[in-house]
Amino acid sequence: MKKQIIRITSAIVNPFEWFLKNVTSGGVLLIFVTALALLWANSPLKEYYQSLWEYDFILGLQPFELKKSILHWINDGMMAIFFL
Numbered sequence: 653m654k655k656q657i658i659r660i661t662s663a664i665v666n667p668f669e670w671f672l673k674n675v676t677s678g679g680v681l682l683i684f685v686t687a688l689a690l691l692w693a694n695s696p697l698k699e700y701y702q703s704l705w706e707y708d709f710i711l712g713l714q715p716f717e718l719k720k721s722i723l724h725w726i727n728d729g730m731m732a733i734f735f736l
Contacts, residue, residue: 671677693701705723712718720728 671680689701692698706721708719709722709725710717710719
């Protein structure tokens with residue numbers, strides 16, 4: 653019984669391990685997520701897509717917190733790190 657479970661889990665895990673070890677996996681994942689975001693933004697569920705970008709992400713504790721939208725964090729914070 654244990655050997656069957658190990659075979660099943662290895663059959664599921666091995667393709668993921670191969671994908672993550674492959675050099676092009678980052679590019680493939682980026683293209684897939686971009687296509688998914690484009691489909692989501694142009695679908696009837698676009699209100700949920702817009703509300704996701706306006707969701708407040710809080711960094712820190714109550715008296716010392718930075719509360720900005722995800723769009724703000726990406727535009728200002730991540731771009732500053734990128735250009736650094």
